[in-house]
Amino acid sequence: MSTDSTPPATGLLFEEARSAEIVAASFRGTPDARLRQIMTSLVSHLHAFVKDVRLTPEEWEAGIRFLTETGQMCDETRQEFILLSDTLGVSMLVESLAHRVHGELTEATVEGPFHVIASPRRELGDDINVAGEPGERCVVTGRVVDAEGGPVRGASVDVWQANAEGFYDVQKPDEMGHGDLRGMFTADDDGRYWFRTIVPSHYPIPADGPVGRMLRRTDRHEWRPAHIHFEVSSPGLRTVTTHIFVEGSPYLDSDTVFGVKRSLVREFRLVDDEDAAAAYGVPNPFRSVEFVAVLDREEPQ
């Protein structure tokens, strides 16, 4: 028997001391049990916040204005509420709760707003810097393995990154074209993948809206440390959406969206080796980074 037959709430006369309880009672008749749980918890925490700081009518008005402007900043290419969620650490928390890992499994991080176009299919070893952007040349090598260390043959390795000035192709379509610094690779029979690129730069999130104002008023910066995005998947295994971060990048310990986990920081090693450079088809010296993605078994449904 479901709880859908809960009688409608009555007696909702307002009292400050019981405010959360009174409002939560208005949601007692919510047919969907999960939605009921979410609304009840939301009301409880929201009222606790208002009481905790004893929010004034003027502050409440400022909050209403901020939320309204945040919604009105959104369009097809700008999602200011996601930025707000990112800069309050909520996106990262949701991602972490959804993707709890143990042992050697690769940790997840935020997907970010730039995975908006499909990465072009490329061959192992391809250079994803198709527009010939300036920057330090870099070879990325790695493997996709399962929790037991076994190779995941034919795994999909989707990568996207900013250029050496911190821009994604979709931000500079005239100069970078469509698909620059993106690639969809297929791991070989041993789970190995490799490609050529340039070292990405750290960059600021869009800061010309309400979220940017919030960051300035709280003396926070708007920067993310340098990173390459990965989405690694294979049938039967849990997809992991993550980054590798460039060790030594500025803002590594103050990412404005809290995306950095220690396990995801990688040395982009300077290699001075003519033979290796020739073998990879890059000028000597070059940077080299390795990333082994360890995927969990799919959760039973």
Add this chain to the structure above:
Amino acid sequence: MSTDSTPPATGLLFEEARSAEIVAASFRGTPDARLRQIMTSLVSHLHAFVKDVRLTPEEWEAGIRFLTETGQMCDETRQEFILLSDTLGVSMLVESLAHRVHGELTEATVEGPFHVIASPRRELGDDINVAGEPGERCVVTGRVVDAEGGPVRGASVDVWQANAEGFYDVQKPDEMGHGDLRGMFTADDDGRYWFRTIVPSHYPIPADGPVGRMLRRTDRHEWRPAHIHFEVSSPGLRTVTTHIFVEGSPYLDSDTVFGVKRSLVREFRLVDDEDAAAAYGVPNPFRSVEFVAVLDREEPQ
């Protein structure tokens, strides 16, 4: 010495268990101490909510969509975020925290979205039903007194209300004109005021937006019980923004914005008295309600 010199946050690598603490640390450098307190508390309660319900990425996406649409529903005449705040009981909580009263002092309630035009100045005894709307005729009488019961001579009594179909003038400008069922009165030397009107109806809040969808999905209704708005003020005393509610109105115990306090419910008494009707200039029988507003001394600044 201010705390402005707090060193900038460092070491903000994300960890699920300490997520609120890590994000709060990013606000340590906020120059304004009150804003710092608000952001710290907000982050703490927001993360507690996400963890409490273990919000999934799909639910988070639905939340982002809801907030975005709520912002985009707003324009000059529609404030959907205030509606959201109202229907989650937040507006009422903020109002109550700002206007804590004791003893016989008149309690506050939400101002609502219809106090958007200035009420026309009227003489004591005037009929605010200037458009001649159909409805039960009603005489409102009362006094404005201070906490000791002394008359507040010349107090301003601003009233506004819906008609017998639940509409304010600004919602039906063609039929009701501008200023119908509104009035700005000045109490006499004994603090007394009186005016003629019609009994207002209960009415629904605007429900064609995201907030309306939220109410329907949670099996809540969109109605407010019948009421007359008052804003009573006088120099040196605290302004009170409140309503009187019509005893016996539908939805009195389930106001969708949680505006009802028991002390604000009034009997709109049926009077069958030819002499009284003639004295007030209304047809017999008529309704009569009394409201004594008790104002506190202004808080010391």
